Amino acid sequence: MPTPTFQIRNFCIIAHIDHGKSTLADQFLLKTGTLQEREMREQALDSMDLERERGITIRMHPVTLYYTYGGREYELNLIDTPGHVDFHYEVSRSLAACEGAILLVDAFQGVQAQTVANAFLAMEANLKIIPVLNKIDLPQARPEHVIAEMEQALLIDPAEVLRVSAKTGLGMDELMAAVIERIPPPQGSVEQPLRALVYNSHFDTYKGVVVYVRIMDGQLRVGQKVRFMRTGREFVVTEVGRFRPGMTRCEELSAGEVGYFTANIKTLEYVNIGDTVTDALCPAAEPLPGYKEPKPMVFSGLYPVNNDDFEDLREALARLKLNDSSFTYQPEVSDGLGFGFRCGFLGMLHREIIQQRLERECDIELVQTAPNVTYEILKRDGTVVTVHGPQDVPDAGQIQEFREPIVRVSFLLPAENIGAIMQLCTDRRGTFVRTEYLSPKRVMLVYEMPLAEVIYDLYDKLKSITHGYGTMDYEFIGFRAADLVKLDILVHGNRVDALSVIVHRSQAERRGRAILKKLRDQIDRHLFEVALQAAIGSRIVARENIAPLRKNVTAKCYGGDITRKRKLWAKQAEGKKRLKQIGKVEVPQEAFLAVLEQE
Numbered sequence: 048m049p050t051p052t053f054q055i056r057n058f059c060i061i062a063h064i065d066h067g068k069s070t071l072a073d074q075f076l077l078k079t080g081t082l083q084e085r086e087m088r089e090q091a092l093d094s095m096d097l098e099r100e101r102g103i104t105i106r107m108h109p110v111t112l113y114y115t116y117g118g119r120e121y122e123l124n125l126i127d128t129p130g131h132v133d134f135h136y137e138v139s140r141s142l143a144a145c146e147g148a149i150l151l152v153d154a155f156q157g158v159q160a161q162t163v164a165n166a167f168l169a170m171e172a173n174l175k176i177i178p179v180l181n182k183i184d185l186p187q188a189r190p191e192h193v194i195a196e197m198e199q200a201l202l203i204d205p206a207e208v209l210r211v212s213a214k215t216g217l218g219m220d221e222l223m224a225a226v227i228e229r230i231p232p233p234q235g236s237v238e239q240p241l242r243a244l245v246y247n248s249h250f251d252t253y254k255g256v257v258v259y260v261r262i263m264d265g266q267l268r269v270g271q272k273v274r275f276m277r278t279g280r281e282f283v284v285t286e287v288g289r290f291r292p293g294m295t296r297c298e299e300l301s302a303g304e305v306g307y308f309t310a311n312i313k314t315l316e317y318v319n320i321g322d323t324v325t326d327a328l329c330p331a332a333e334p335l336p337g338y339k340e341p342k343p344m345v346f347s348g349l350y351p352v353n354n355d356d357f358e359d360l361r362e363a364l365a366r367l368k369l370n371d372s373s374f375t376y377q378p379e380v381s382d383g384l385g386f387g388f389r390c391g392f393l394g395m396l397h398r399e400i401i402q403q404r405l406e407r408e409c410d411i412e413l414v415q416t417a418p419n420v421t422y423e424i425l426k427r428d429g430t431v432v433t434v435h436g437p438q439d440v441p442d443a444g445q446i447q448e449f450r451e452p453i454v455r456v457s458f459l460l461p462a463e464n465i466g467a468i469m470q471l472c473t474d475r476r477g478t479f480v481r482t483e484y485l486s487p488k489r490v491m492l493v494y495e496m497p498l499a500e501v502i503y504d505l506y507d508k509l510k511s512i513t514h515g516y517g518t519m520d521y522e523f524i525g526f527r528a529a530d531l532v533k534l535d536i537l538v539h540g541n542r543v544d545a546l547s548v549i550v551h552r553s554q555a556e557r558r559g560r561a562i563l564k565k566l567r568d569q570i571d572r573h574l575f576e577v578a579l580q581a582a583i584g585s586r587i588v589a590r591e592n593i594a595p596l597r598k599n600v601t602a603k604c605y606g607g608d609i610t611r612k613r614k615l616w617a618k619q620a621e622g623k624k625r626l627k628q629i630g631k632v633e634v635p636q637e638a639f640l641a642v643l644e645q646e
């Protein structure tokens with residue numbers, strides 16, 4: 048018998064990193080007897096190794112709990128959401144699968160940038176918010192201040208705020224009651240054709256893709272032929288189940304419920320987060336709203352240090368892609384680094400995670416080039432092209448308008464640092480939007496800024512200026528025209544493709560000079576003077592010279608000592624293996640790395 052919808056509650060926990068979301072999720076498992084204390088590994092829901100190591104939630108792990116309240120048994124579906132900005136879209140899809148959200152705030156740290164961003168996402172999705180203060184067991188907790196911040200920043204009624212300790216379980220009874228009493232039961236009808244929201248998925252070696260769904264209307268059963276409405280692909284369902292928290296089979300899932308299904312789906316590419324699954328024979332008229340194609344925003348080149356590892360790297364990337372459809376890659380060749388791949392990521396954290404997985408899983412030494420963002424170029428012939436790297440930029444003569452991605456960045460910081468951060472934002476071509484004091488000591492600051500400036504080092508700068516007390520969050524708002532140029536690097540008159548970068552014209556000279564300085568330190572002297580130049584089209588904006596070598600290297604070894612000479616020659620030959628000939632100049636591989644690797 049399916050649970051009547053009025054006895055179902057679907058909710059998630061939204062919080063800033065480290066405010067205790069996973070610990071609270073564990074308390075729900077304990078409280079409902081889903082897991083016993085002894086069975087519970089610490090933080091059962093954070094299952095991926097990498098997450099455990101980094102202590103952050105990357106993927107969402109749903110769990111179905113049963114809890115008796117007021118003499119009735121309720122089905123509670125808890126959906127854990129990622130807390131990082133890179134995974135914004137995934138957060139928004141998991142919110143769409145719920146009717147309510149627990150907004151968890153650390154009673155010491157207070158409201159942070161991601162708390163605000165995620166709370167607004169939940170409010171936009173019309174979720175019932177249950178504001179909760181966590182870590183009230185901490186001696187340094189300052190509940191009254193934090194509640195005042197919540198009221199100021201998020202218009203939360205102080206009377207509604209619950210106080211818990213996810214660590215000790217204090218306040219859990221009140222929280223369970225609030226989930227049941229305050230969050231509305233799901234709407235939707237079993238009589239309607241099936242509509243299920245795909246809010247996540249993972250790849251299982253034996254079962255194929257496991258699709259995580261929230262059933263909005265209708266029913267989902269084994270043997271049913273279903274259709275993904277965006278792609279039109281059809282599959283026959285082989286298994287339906289719930290997460291308890293392990294995958295547990297059941298007969299069917301009905302309107303209002305949360306669970307998973309498998310259907311011998313071989314690749315995650317067929318399963319898009321946000322897509323709608325319907326019955327192939329009796330399809331729904333309209334898919335569910337809000338679908339977005341996941342778009343990588345940050346790109347960088349990934350090269351094996353040893354070119355023989357290229358095929359291994361290709362295989363490793365293909366395996367990763369099976370598990371993460373938001374990551375993209377395509378082969379590219381660079382003058383300096385040889386064969387490699389241009390990879391697309393959702394953001395900087397996503398990029399770091401992928402690199403770590405690759406290194407761990409395939410034991411290949413990798414070089415990552417400095418990250419760049421995606422650009423749009425309106426050409427004089429009226430076409431718009433998307434550019435993922437400097438090598439794709441057409442000739443200046445063909446460019447009508449160069450556009451870059453802009454994000455809205457929100458900072459939450461100690462009031463005393465506001466001047467320094469505003470200066471930083473101005474230097475990074477930011478446009479001031481607004482500022483708001485949450486208390487005399489904490490302020491929210493909003494800027495619009497090019498994404499390229501944000502990924503460069505904004506986060507590190509924020510942390511160092513605010514001594515770790517500032518937080519930030521950003522969302523993509525669109526492409527805007529800017530005075531961007533492709534800056535080329537010439538070694539003795541020869542353009543080196545691998546070293547080109549896209550920069551704002553006002554910064555071209557400074558960036559050019561910095562690159563040339565690094566190059567100069569890496570390239571040995573030659574018998575002639577080597578000119579290093581940075582150029583925009585044919586205009587040189589910066590120049591460095593490497594003075595010529597005055598004497599032959601072996602000259603100082605006198606004529607007679609042939610063994611020493613041989614040794615020297617052998618050593619030179621060894622070094623030359625990794626030298627790249629550019630025109631008449633030999634450039635060591637390290638020079639490319641020094642310039643391309645992120646500072």
Ligand SMILES: Nc1nc2c(ncn2[C@@H]2O[C@H](COP(=O)(O)OP(=O)(O)OP(=O)(O)O)[C@@H](O)[C@H]2O)c(=O)[nH]1
Nearest residue numbers: 065066067068069070102103104130182212213214
């Ligand atoms: N004293 C105390 N510590 C807590 C409490 N809840 C969580 N913690 C600690 O706070 C730290 C972060 O908790 P997590 O549950 O990992 O936080 P999270 O929000 O899931 O973090 P992400 O997965 O990074 O988003 C851990 O060291 C917890 O032990 C609490 O109520 N009291």
